[in-house]
Amino acid sequence: MQDVGPVINLARGGRTLRLAFSSAVVALVASFAASAAPIPLFNTYRAEDGFTNAGISLAVVTYSVGTIAALLVLGRLSNHLGRRLTAIASLGLLLLGCLLLANVHDIGTLLAGRILMGVGAGVASSSLTSYIVDAAPTRPEWLASVASSQGPMLGLTLGAIASGALVQFAPWPRDLIYLVCAGLLVLSAALIVISPETAKSTPGAWRSLLPRVRVPARVRHLLPVAAAVFLATWATGAFYQAFMPALVADRLHTHSPLILGLVFAAYMAPSVLGAPIGGRFTSAAAQRIGMIIFLTGWIGIITAIAIGMLALFIAATIVAGAGNGIAISAATRGLLYGSTLADRAPIFSAIYLLCYSGAAFLSFISGQLSNAFSLPQIALGYGGLAIVATLFTVLAARNPHTDMTGNSSTVSNHDDPRSHPDLARP
Numbered sequence: 001m002q003d004v005g006p007v008i009n010l011a012r013g014g015r016t017l018r019l020a021f022s023s024a025v026v027a028l029v030a031s032f033a034a035s036a037a038p039i040p041l042f043n044t045y046r047a048e049d050g051f052t053n054a055g056i057s058l059a060v061v062t063y064s065v066g067t068i069a070a071l072l073v074l075g076r077l078s079n080h081l082g083r084r085l086t087a088i089a090s091l092g093l094l095l096l097g098c099l100l101l102a103n104v105h106d107i108g109t110l111l112a113g114r115i116l117m118g119v120g121a122g123v124a125s126s127s128l129t130s131y132i133v134d135a136a137p138t139r140p141e142w143l144a145s146v147a148s149s150q151g152p153m154l155g156l157t158l159g160a161i162a163s164g165a166l167v168q169f170a171p172w173p174r175d176l177i178y179l180v181c182a183g184l185l186v187l188s189a190a191l192i193v194i195s196p197e198t199a200k201s202t203p204g205a206w207r208s209l210l211p212r213v214r215v216p217a218r219v220r221h222l223l224p225v226a227a228a229v230f231l232a233t234w235a236t237g238a239f240y241q242a243f244m245p246a247l248v249a250d251r252l253h254t255h256s257p258l259i260l261g262l263v264f265a266a267y268m269a270p271s272v273l274g275a276p277i278g279g280r281f282t283s284a285a286a287q288r289i290g291m292i293i294f295l296t297g298w299i300g301i302i303t304a305i306a307i308g309m310l311a312l313f314i315a316a317t318i319v320a321g322a323g324n325g326i327a328i329s330a331a332t333r334g335l336l337y338g339s340t341l342a343d344r345a346p347i348f349s350a351i352y353l354l355c356y357s358g359a360a361f362l363s364f365i366s367g368q369l370s371n372a373f374s375l376p377q378i379a380l381g382y383g384g385l386a387i388v389a390t391l392f393t394v395l396a397a398r399n400p401h402t403d404m405t406g407n408s409s410t411v412s413n414h415d416d417p418r419s420h421p422d423l424a425r426p
Helices: 015-036 039-049 053-074 077-081 083-101 107-135 143-169 176-193 217-242 244-251 257-278 283-307 310-335 341-369 375-396
Strands: none
Touching (some): 015 083, 015 107, 015 143, 015 176, 039 053, 039 143, 039 257, 053 107, 053 341, 077 083, 077 107, 083 176, 107 341, 143 176, 143 257, 143 310, 217 244, 217 257, 217 283, 217 310, 217 375, 244 375, 257 283, 257 310, 283 310, 283 375, 310 341, 341 375
């Protein structure tokens, strides 16, 4: 028995469905832009409020734990309450987080704001990504997987840059970015309100709160390599959140909040551009290519830290970010192969659960180790993880199984989950 309502019969390519797709993309980007807003302020909190590297790392862990909890408990709720209601709820939680973070002067307030944002981002990760896939146009065929997997990266990029610029050049440096993000979240909620629903409400919402993550058996053999890709790339993103501000200030000799935002964006932005490149290859080949590029970037990052060169650090970060985009999009594309409406929210919950679990676990360990090891030594540990994940991907990456006619399931026109007739069933 499926735990999802039937898809609502909206004409493909119609104006209402385009509005739903656009609104969901805007809301997803705004959600993760708000999540990135505190990053350029971390050095301000260190200097003015006495926060430590371990404390900032704990804030990253708290955010990730909130997201994991939301994915485990609330990840399937949009299947029963509809995409719109759960999306609006996620935006409300993020809004509360922004308002709380506008008055950070102690670590407890930072942790409380980040856990609210984490829960909001977790609900958004499942509801908005499913909403995007439901409403995406059939052409280009890679649009659904790219928009859903790279929307968070685009949001993190825009949020970090905007935050850095406002902190450095605008009035109210500790508050204004949160007020701007709050306004964007309200606008996103308004767009969702006027957009059509793509999944009908069905009974079983309370039962859906029992933690369950499900990946269809047909793509389960892809999960180990996908987990390695998600773990290494998202752990690197957490490293940039927790340790990059102090690293840039101490080893690369700049205290500019805008530079902090740009450095973080240098990892996130290329992933958006790298994703369509991966669509030209099979999912297994794209994961191998992406992880090799990602590892190359990490080699440059460690070299830049060792010699204290900011320009090389940014260039290597861009390379790592491009590889991240290719690999993540390809892994997501493989797991989405042949998905039905009932599969989507659980699959995305599994994807983000792997992503945030890796980020949280390694951030917690690294935060504890930061009291005994230097930041360059911690960076070496993350570089070692990149080596292991890349070798495993190169050796073990596989494509989805072939279909009944013998055609490869990774051919582009089969990758779009909406190209399968199962999704048209009421």
